[in-house]
Amino acid sequence: MNLESPKVSIGKSSQEVFDFLTKVENFEQIMPDSKQKFEKLSDDKFLFQLKGMPEIVLKQKENNAPSTVVLGAASDKLPFTLTANMKATNDNETETQLIFDGEFNAMMAMMIKKPIQNFITALAENLKNI
Known part of the structure; x- marks a missing residue:
């Protein structure tokens, strides 16, 4: 399953946006209003929970300054990545x-598609305010 947020324009240099996204604690600032829990676990890993969803742990998988930050699920139960592309x-x-980008069976994909689309759209929209 592949979902994309709308492209947003941020009034900062690509290096500034990259630096912001590589500090995992900064993700708390761009989480949607439905965030119930956020906890920095290490310099490259954080846990969050949205209303009605399970806790999810994201870990930085790859960084290519100043254009790409890739986060991935720390658990293999729900394998997915969340990539921020900056230009x-x-x-x-x-x-x-x-x-x-995630690998889910058809039933799971059908259930989570809309909440995940709403989540990444909210993250992107909130990035405009950094």
Whole structure:
């Protein structure tokens, strides 16, 4: 299952956006209003929970400054990645898009598609305010 957020324009350089997204504690600032729990577990891992959803642990898997940050599920039960792609449009503006890629059976995909789409859209929209 592949889902994409809308592309958002952020009034910061791509390096500034990259630096923000590589500090896992910063994800608390861009979480949707439905966030019930957020906990930094290490410099590259955090746990969060949204209303009506299980706790999820995300871990940084890959970073390519200043254009890509890849987070992945720390558990193999629900294998997925969340990739932030950043592209500088000028020195002080960066176009950013979040891409969710997961391997789920058809029933699970049907149940989680809308909540995950809403989640990555909210993250992207909240990135505009960093």
